[in-house]
Amino acid sequence: MAADATSWATKSGFGKMAILFWAILAALPLIGYVRDDPSFDYYMFMGQSMLIYGTAVLGLNLLIGFNGQISLGHSAFFAVGAYTTAILMNFAGMPYWATIPIAAVVCFGAGFLFGLPALKLEGHYLALATFTLAIAVPQLLKYKAIAGWTGGVGGLLLEKPDPPFNLPLSPDQYLYYLCLFVSMLMFWFVYNLLRGRSGRAMMAIRDHPMAAGTMGIDTALYKTVTFGISAAITGVAGALSAITIAYVAPDSFTLQLAVSFLVGLVVGGIASLPGCILGGVFIVLVQNSAQSISDWMKVSFSLRYDVPAWAIYGVLLLLLMYFLPSGLMGGLIALKERLFGAKGPDSTDDPAPQASRND
Amino acid sequence: MKLSRRHAVIGAATGLLARPALAQNKYGPGVTDTEIKIGQTMPYSGNASAYGVAGRAQSAYFRMINDQGGVNGRKINFISLDDGYSPPKTVELTRQLVERDQVLLMFYSLGTQTNTAVHKYMNQKKVPQLFVATGASKWSNPKQFPWTMGWSPNYHTEGAIFAKRILQTDPTAKIAILRQNDDMGGDYLDGVKEGLAPIWKNVVADVTYEVTDPTVDSQILQIRNSGATIFIDIATPKFAAQAIKKIAEIGWKPTHYLVSVAASVGAVMRPAGFENAQGIITAQYAKDVTDPGWAKSPDYIEWKAFMDKWNPTANQLEGSNVTGYAVAVNLVKLLKQCGIDLTGENVMRQAADMKDYDIPLLLPGIKVNTSPTNFSPIRSVQLARFDTDHWSLFGDLLSQDAHA
Numbered sequence: 001m002a003a004d005a006t007s008w009a010t011k012s013g014f015g016k017m018a019i020l021f022w023a024i025l026a027a028l029p030l031i032g033y034v035r036d037d038p039s040f041d042y043y044m045f046m047g048q049s050m051l052i053y054g055t056a057v058l059g060l061n062l063l064i065g066f067n068g069q070i071s072l073g074h075s076a077f078f079a080v081g082a083y084t085t086a087i088l089m090n091f092a093g094m095p096y097w098a099t100i101p102i103a104a105v106v107c108f109g110a111g112f113l114f115g116l117p118a119l120k121l122e123g124h125y126l127a128l129a130t131f132t133l134a135i136a137v138p139q140l141l142k143y144k145a146i147a148g149w150t151g152g153v154g155g156l157l158l159e160k161p162d163p164p165f166n167l168p169l170s171p172d173q174y175l176y177y178l179c180l181f182v183s184m185l186m187f188w189f190v191y192n193l194l195r196g197r198s199g200r201a202m203m204a205i206r207d208h209p210m211a212a213g214t215m216g217i218d219t220a221l222y223k224t225v226t227f228g229i230s231a232a233i234t235g236v237a238g239a240l241s242a243i244t245i246a247y248v249a250p251d252s253f254t255l256q257l258a259v260s261f262l263v264g265l266v267v268g269g270i271a272s273l274p275g276c277i278l279g280g281v282f283i284v285l286v287q288n289s290a291q292s293i294s295d296w297m298k299v300s301f302s303l304r305y306d307v308p309a310w311a312i313y314g315v316l317l318l319l320l321m322y323f324l325p326s327g328l329m330g331g332l333i334a335l336k337e338r339l340f341g342a343k344g345p346d347s348t349d350d351p352a353p354q355a356s357r358n359d
Numbered sequence: 360m361k362l363s364r365r366h367a368v369i370g371a372a373t374g375l376l377a378r379p380a381l382a383q384n385k386y387g388p389g390v391t392d393t394e395i396k397i398g399q400t401m402p403y404s405g406n407a408s409a410y411g412v413a414g415r416a417q418s419a420y421f422r423m424i425n426d427q428g429g430v431n432g433r434k435i436n437f438i439s440l441d442d443g444y445s446p447p448k449t450v451e452l453t454r455q456l457v458e459r460d461q462v463l464l465m466f467y468s469l470g471t472q473t474n475t476a477v478h479k480y481m482n483q484k485k486v487p488q489l490f491v492a493t494g495a496s497k498w499s500n501p502k503q504f505p506w507t508m509g510w511s512p513n514y515h516t517e518g519a520i521f522a523k524r525i526l527q528t529d530p531t532a533k534i535a536i537l538r539q540n541d542d543m544g545g546d547y548l549d550g551v552k553e554g555l556a557p558i559w560k561n562v563v564a565d566v567t568y569e570v571t572d573p574t575v576d577s578q579i580l581q582i583r584n585s586g587a588t589i590f591i592d593i594a595t596p597k598f599a600a601q602a603i604k605k606i607a608e609i610g611w612k613p614t615h616y617l618v619s620v621a622a623s624v625g626a627v628m629r630p631a632g633f634e635n636a637q638g639i640i641t642a643q644y645a646k647d648v649t650d651p652g653w654a655k656s657p658d659y660i661e662w663k664a665f666m667d668k669w670n671p672t673a674n675q676l677e678g679s680n681v682t683g684y685a686v687a688v689n690l691v692k693l694l695k696q697c698g699i700d701l702t703g704e705n706v707m708r709q710a711a712d713m714k715d716y717d718i719p720l721l722l723p724g725i726k727v728n729t730s731p732t733n734f735s736p737i738r739s740v741q742l743a744r745f746d747t748d749h750w751s752l753f754g755d756l757l758s759q760d761a762h763a
Contacts, residue, residue, distance in 0.1 A: 038458065042455060046451070139569070139571075142540070153541050153545070154472070155472055155476075157479065247446055247450070250472075252446045254445065291440060291441055309403070309404070
């Protein structure tokens with residue numbers, strides 16, 4: 001299954017599809033000029049959230065899907081990224097865009113350092129170690145000694161940026177483009193990473209760590225660096241979230257956030273790049289629709305009790321996993337194969353040989 | 360009211376021609392001849408889901424109002440969404456309500472962090488953020504945030520009132536403080552600090568606990584050992600009950616001040632044991648419906664009838680059913696006062712002009728009052744002492760000047 005999911009990502013047509021896909025995303029804000037919809041800015045905001053969550057899922061996917069390490073604590077790196085941006089904007093007066101690369105570096109460092117001791121832990125034990133990270137970070141942010149910087153329980157309020165150079169965009173359109181640009185950069189980076197030697201090493205470690213070691217791959221180094229890069233990408237998503245929400249607070253980064261990343265990852269498709277975006281869309285849309293379905297059920301069946309929205313969410317998730325066990329992206333591929341017939345020979349694991357030898 | 364009177368004067372001066380303009384309905388977003396759309400974010404899930412009770416009580420109350428014909432013939436379309444107490448989710452849902460669903464106003468959204476996340480946004484969008492459900496003191500700042508208004512007396516005020524009484528009755532006693540390490544605890548402490556400033560040196564212990572701690576037993580022992588004779592207990596219900604029990608167990612007899620958020624007879628005093636709770640002092644602004652002393656008051660009977668008929672699945676011991684109900688009554692009253700000018704501007708203008716509103720289940724003598732410079736609708740509390748199985752009020756209504 002995982003092999004299926006990675007093979008297409010490196011097929012020759014994939015790049016063109018990706019360009020088309022991003023071009024469509026980039027064209028979406030233009031609808032605002034054609035249609036006069038008062039809630040258009042709200043939809044742009046939803047788009048920002050989807051891209052942000054998609055990027056966070058991408059970070060997690062690199063770790064889980066392509067390197068086989070499990071993390072339940074990526075909300076912590078999301079928080080570190082968000083707080084890095086917030087603190088730099090608030091106390092150092094830095095412009096928002098300059099804080100994004102710094103957030104990436106800080107999160108890489110945090111992820112790398114956390115990865116060092118955590119390396120001794122395999123599989124479920126690593127999952128538990130990262131789990132503690134997810135529950136500790138919101139508490140640590142309130143810690144008195146650093147409350148002067150983090151704003152403690154109250155959090156930090158930020159200025160929402162306006163479009164630069166007098167661009168004829170609304171702030172939300174502009175922020176959508178900012179998120180789009182940054183997440184595109186992240187996807188492009190991961191795409192190139194995976195197509196290269198490092199990517200093959202990561203996947204080799206996932207598929208068979210011992211064999212990978214025998215082949216001369218420094219598994220320890222690769223695993224820590226992958227953890228670091230994964231944390232950095234999720235941290236960048238956190239930085240974007242701080243900019244678009246214009247507020248950070250400890251309650252934004254609970255364990256539930258870490259779980260929704262994981263849900264987004266599994267729903268979108270493990271080890272699938274387009275699946276990350278689908279996962280981001282899922283995170284934003286499905287929680288809200290669960291609430292609407294709950295309200296709708298209560299009204300149309302004139303129920304006496306509320307139907308808990310989270311129960312509906314659970315049922316939706318179960319159905320999805322039952323019918324699409326390899327996620328939305330896996331489902332799409334299966335559909336394509338059923339419609340156009342399975343493509344046999346080119347689903348081998350070795351990707352575009354010429355391109356990858358250069359790095 | 361004021362506005363239409365002024366219009367009437369102009370109307371009289373310019374003759375009958377001006378009359379049609381007077382009768383013109385003015386509608387903001389979310390209002391039609393038959394409907395008023397109101398939004399809310401509530402933690403129905405997540406860490407603070409216990410507070411979601413208030414949102415359910417309000418949904419039930421508006422259903423009842425609609426059943427009785429609505430507000431001046433307009434039904435209230437109340438959209439209350441679950442933000443799980445997470446600020447980014449609050450931003451998303453608030454924007455959905457304001458921009459997509461086009462609500463007239465946001466009402467009683469719960470949480471300090473969550474409301475902070477949309478504070479600026481609501482004021483930029485010029486959509487009323489009314490009666491936010493948090494005890495922080497920053498919501499009453501009409502100069503900087505003219506579209507935001509709190510409702511209940513804030514924690515700061517209550518802390519200062521406790522301090523004032525200590526200063527008057529026992530200025531030489533040693534004082535110990537237990538508080539939850541969060542924004543609620545911090546706000547109360549600020550108020551206490553302000554009031555105790557002249558005798559702050561008497562505070563011999565200031566101990567915190569985390570909301571995730573299993574018990575506060577060790578904190579209580581630590582506080583007792585400090586030798587204090589006055590104990591200020593800034594805890595939430597579960598921990599307050601533990602503290603009361605532990606204090607009795609170790610035979611310590613301080614003068615015990617308990618914050619109002621933890622003063623429920625049903626949720627704190629009964630579990631802690633009435634015999635352990637005698638003489639505890641708290642501050643109240645609303646009636647505690649678990650207190651049998653109110654059983655015969657007409658507003659309690661009315662509330663009980665409402666709860667039995669319209670919100671039958673709720674646990675009536677939970678205090679949020681009372682405050683949720685009272686503030687919903689306040690909103691309906693305010694909307695009636697807005698008359699036919701149901702724009703956001705007029706809602707805020709009228710909200711800043713609530714005069715002596717009599718709201719059910721507030722303590723006798725407490726009235727809702729606002730003005731363009733006073734955005735704290737309820738500013739008074741009364742001290743009460745626990746006696747056998749209920750709170751008995753004593754002393755005068757106390758108030759503290761609002762903090763901007």
